[in-house]
Amino acid sequence: MIVYLYTMRTRDEEKKEALFKATIKLVNEIGFVSSSVSKIAKEAGVSPATLYVYYENKEDLLVSTYKEIKMMMSRAILDDFDDNLPIRDILRNVWFSMFDWISNNLEYYQFMEQFANSPYSTLVDHQALEQYFVKVINVLERGKREKIIKDVDWHLLGAFMYHPISGLANPNHRKGFELKEDDIETAFTMAWDAIKL
Amino acid sequence: MIVYLYTMRTRDEEKKEALFKATIKLVNEIGFVSSSVSKIAKEAGVSPATLYVYYENKEDLLVSTYKEIKMMMSRAILDDFDDNLPIRDILRNVWFSMFDWISNNLEYYQFMEQFANSPYSTLVDHQALEQYFVKVINVLERGKREKIIKDVDWHLLGAFMYHPISGLANPNHRKGFELKEDDIETAFTMAWDAIKL
Amino acid sequence: MIVYLYTMRTRDEEKKEALFKATIKLVNEIGFVSSSVSKIAKEAGVSPATLYVYYENKEDLLVSTYKEIKMMMSRAILDDFDDNLPIRDILRNVWFSMFDWISNNLEYYQFMEQFANSPYSTLVDHQALEQYFVKVINVLERGKREKIIKDVDWHLLGAFMYHPISGLANPNHRKGFELKEDDIETAFTMAWDAIKL
Amino acid sequence: MIVYLYTMRTRDEEKKEALFKATIKLVNEIGFVSSSVSKIAKEAGVSPATLYVYYENKEDLLVSTYKEIKMMMSRAILDDFDDNLPIRDILRNVWFSMFDWISNNLEYYQFMEQFANSPYSTLVDHQALEQYFVKVINVLERGKREKIIKDVDWHLLGAFMYHPISGLANPNHRKGFELKEDDIETAFTMAWDAIKL
DNA sequence: GATGAATGAGTGTTCATTCAT
DNA sequence: CATGAATGAACACTCATTCAT
Numbered sequence: 001m002i003v004y005l006y007t008m009r010t011r012d013e014e015k016k017e018a019l020f021k022a023t024i025k026l027v028n029e030i031g032f033v034s035s036s037v038s039k040i041a042k043e044a045g046v047s048p049a050t051l052y053v054y055y056e057n058k059e060d061l062l063v064s065t066y067k068e069i070k071m072m073m074s075r076a077i078l079d080d081f082d083d084n085l086p087i088r089d090i091l092r093n094v095w096f097s098m099f100d101w102i103s104n105n106l107e108y109y110q111f112m113e114q115f116a117n118s119p120y121s122t123l124v125d126h127q128a129l130e131q132y133f134v135k136v137i138n139v140l141e142r143g144k145r146e147k148i149i150k151d152v153d154w155h156l157l158g159a160f161m162y163h164p165i166s167g168l169a170n171p172n173h174r175k176g177f178e179l180k181e182d183d184i185e186t187a188f189t190m191a192w193d194a195i196k197l
Numbered sequence: 198m199i200v201y202l203y204t205m206r207t208r209d210e211e212k213k214e215a216l217f218k219a220t221i222k223l224v225n226e227i228g229f230v231s232s233s234v235s236k237i238a239k240e241a242g243v244s245p246a247t248l249y250v251y252y253e254n255k256e257d258l259l260v261s262t263y264k265e266i267k268m269m270m271s272r273a274i275l276d277d278f279d280d281n282l283p284i285r286d287i288l289r290n291v292w293f294s295m296f297d298w299i300s301n302n303l304e305y306y307q308f309m310e311q312f313a314n315s316p317y318s319t320l321v322d323h324q325a326l327e328q329y330f331v332k333v334i335n336v337l338e339r340g341k342r343e344k345i346i347k348d349v350d351w352h353l354l355g356a357f358m359y360h361p362i363s364g365l366a367n368p369n370h371r372k373g374f375e376l377k378e379d380d381i382e383t384a385f386t387m388a389w390d391a392i393k394l
Numbered sequence: 395m396i397v398y399l400y401t402m403r404t405r406d407e408e409k410k411e412a413l414f415k416a417t418i419k420l421v422n423e424i425g426f427v428s429s430s431v432s433k434i435a436k437e438a439g440v441s442p443a444t445l446y447v448y449y450e451n452k453e454d455l456l457v458s459t460y461k462e463i464k465m466m467m468s469r470a471i472l473d474d475f476d477d478n479l480p481i482r483d484i485l486r487n488v489w490f491s492m493f494d495w496i497s498n499n500l501e502y503y504q505f506m507e508q509f510a511n512s513p514y515s516t517l518v519d520h521q522a523l524e525q526y527f528v529k530v531i532n533v534l535e536r537g538k539r540e541k542i543i544k545d546v547d548w549h550l551l552g553a554f555m556y557h558p559i560s561g562l563a564n565p566n567h568r569k570g571f572e573l574k575e576d577d578i579e580t581a582f583t584m585a586w587d588a589i590k591l
Numbered sequence: 592m593i594v595y596l597y598t599m600r601t602r603d604e605e606k607k608e609a610l611f612k613a614t615i616k617l618v619n620e621i622g623f624v625s626s627s628v629s630k631i632a633k634e635a636g637v638s639p640a641t642l643y644v645y646y647e648n649k650e651d652l653l654v655s656t657y658k659e660i661k662m663m664m665s666r667a668i669l670d671d672f673d674d675n676l677p678i679r680d681i682l683r684n685v686w687f688s689m690f691d692w693i694s695n696n697l698e699y700y701q702f703m704e705q706f707a708n709s710p711y712s713t714l715v716d717h718q719a720l721e722q723y724f725v726k727v728i729n730v731l732e733r734g735k736r737e738k739i740i741k742d743v744d745w746h747l748l749g750a751f752m753y754h755p756i757s758g759l760a761n762p763n764h765r766k767g768f769e770l771k772e773d774d775i776e777t778a779f780t781m782a783w784d785a786i787k788l
Numbered sequence: 789g790a791t792g793a794a795t796g797a798g799t800g801t802t803c804a805t806t807c808a809t
Numbered sequence: 810c811a812t813g814a815a816t817g818a819a820c821a822c823t824c825a826t827t828c829a830t
Contacts, residue, residue, distance in 0.1 A: 031317075033229055048822080050795070058821065152380075155364075234804055235802085424710060426624060544777075553755040553778070554785065577743075638792060798824065
């Protein structure tokens with residue numbers, strides 16, 4: 001009896017990476033609507049058929065790309081997270097981590113924003129992805145109990161802690177205004193003024 | 198063969214109105230990517246060819262629709278604008294006008310958000326559309342001179358006056374949280390805390 | 395008020411006919427498996443997109459073509475159907491009508507056979523199409539009551555009245571054998587011998 | 592890298608058998624058109640590439656499968672063939688052997704029918720395969736000489752000896768009618784009535 | 789012999805737009 | 810002005826087959 005154990009051609013991590021980057025690049029350049037499978041494949045330097053070796057279909061490609069980016073950002077923020085600091089410092093750290101990550105990964109961030117506003121976004125369980133999100137909510141709740149933070153629903157608190165960021169960090173939204181380190185500090189002070197008691 | 202039977206002055210406007218509404222409805226229901234010209238025409242009850250009587254092409258249809266909505270919201274806000282009030286009251290009026298208009302025109306608002314995050318948005322000269330925007334900036338500048346408002350770039354002030362709204366007003370973004378009149382008041386207080394000196 | 399009654403470009407019966415014939419020709423020449431929409435459209439001299447003006451999709455094209463042919467054959471047979479003749483004469487008329495129609499419409503007949511043996515055939519309600527079929531069954535039942543025809547299930551009778559035809563009429567099935575008028579008469583005698591008491 | 596661990600003599604035949612059965616199963620379930628090489632390989636539990644070790648290409652796979660089945664049926668019929676019996680008994684034996692084999696190998700039979708009506712069938716030299724066929728023709732010729740069977744071309748005789756079978760044996764063609772042992776006997780009597788002098 | 793990766797060529801279908809009436 | 814017909818170009822995706830290991 002013979003049993004053959006062969007090595008066969010294996011999945012090429014470089015190709016998957018190329019597809020990941022091509023997807024982000026194209027969506028940023030020509031938008032979600034025009035980013036077709038064949039254009040993405042061409043940009044990545046592979047055949048459209050090859051794309052289907054790595055992803056189930058177009059939806060899978062886009063959703064997986066989004067999730068991957070979201071994870072990257074989440075990890076970056078959680079790295080700096082220290083529960084033992086005073087509440088203001090924790091939130092300040094998150095604030096700066098986000099600005100930091102966004103300015104260093106602008107392409108990724110812009111893809112995320114486009115994705116979040118496309119109908120594809122309904123296919124993703126957002127909460128599940130955003131572990132750091134839960135941690136921040138917990139901190140806010142603690143702040144409320146300690147009479148440091150306004151006693152209002154966390155949706156309100158979040159609206160002032162997160163939404164201004166997208167307006168400020170994305171260069172598309174603030175044409176003609178260069179955001180400097182000082183401005184980020186100032187912005188955080190404003191956010192803190194909004195939510196603190 | 199053409200047969201003229203009656204004169205009906207408003208016929209054109211009726212069709213254009215139907216196309217306007219069909220565009221918004223479809224984009225909200227099936228998203229930008231899937232909203233094709235023929236589907237929109239069908240929804241409006243006209244032939245695809247007729248659409249090209251009223252709009253140059255698909256781009257024109259979408260951009261015009263967006264501009265029209267933007268104008269409507271701008272007009273609604275300007276109606277309540279009274280330069281003679283104290284600064285806080287002016288901004289509070291704007292704040293409530295926006296929430297008011299959005300909750301009464303949710304479909305239009307959601308279309309706007311989708312549009313603003315699509316590549317089509319680059320085709321629109323935003324500033325030109327938003328007259329009320331300039332008026333608010335002027336008020337903010339006045340507030341800075343009168344030492345009522347923090348002396349920071351208006352981009353920062355705007356980020357806290359406008360961006361939280363989109364997070365709060367759009368039901369898609371705040372699942373499981375019902376926004377009441379009181380919350381809007383609270384939210385404005387928070388925005389004011391953020392920007393006031 | 396004006397109401398416009400326009401004449402617009404109308405559906406072109408010639409194009410539908412061309413698609414009908416192209417479908418049959420291609421399926422006969424290269425088979426069901428290889429007959430793609432674009433090949434059929436090319437054969438008919440229209441754009442693949444035009445095909446979708448006349449048919450909902452490929453399935454509709456094939457099924458409609460099959461039904462149309464079936465109807466044609468059914469009409470041809472019913473034209474000669476005379477309930478007042480002796481049973482043997484009625485069946486003989488049907489027998490000859492079928493051979494007649496098949497030899498004059500070989501292409502159509504071969505398409506039907508291919509279709510009937512493809513999985514598409516499950517999509518058609520056969521009985522509904524074949525009015526002449528019911529009429530023949532009724533005649534057979536009468537023959538049984540009148541002790542002219544063997545008292546067996548009509549499936550058995552039908553198997554000897556219909557199935558030999560497909561073997562004899564289709565030149566593909568009888569290579570090297572030319573079927574003459576006399577042979578058809580002989581064949582009917584054999585069929586009659588099979589079913590008569 | 593290749594590692595030889597055991598010797599297993601039947602390995603090849605196992606895979607070929609799996610492909611043979613997978614082909615038949617899939618073609619019966621989803622039809623000729625949709626049965627792709629990779630689906631068949633998956634069903635057989637091997638890689639698409641492996642299929643090409645055993646068969647030259649898809650055509651070879653299908654044609655070989657058909658020939659194999661045809662041989663099986665032919666062998667089954669020839670097993671019962673006894674030239675020394677009276678003509679009617681010989682033909683009756685063939686008739687029952689066929690019904691027997693078909694009802695015990697319905698899957699195989701249905702594949703055969705689909706294949707015979709596909710354009711692939713032109714690639715097979717039918718006569719060569721059907722040794723039993725020649726034997727039956729010889730018997731028929733003897734019957735003609737002995738004035739037991741009608742003196743007509745064997746194509747006609749065959750049409751009544753074989754074609755009714757496909758209509759009766761295939762459950763797809765006789766919905767709502769259950770074929771019993773008695774019916775097969777009756778059917779043979781009818782066939783015999785058709786061809787006997 | 790055996791494999792999953794890889795692909796050019798194709799699939800059925802829809803697109804935005806123009807044509808003919 | 811208004812229309813359904815018409816279409817080249819594109820769409821997402823699958824095909825039979827070969828490649829590299």
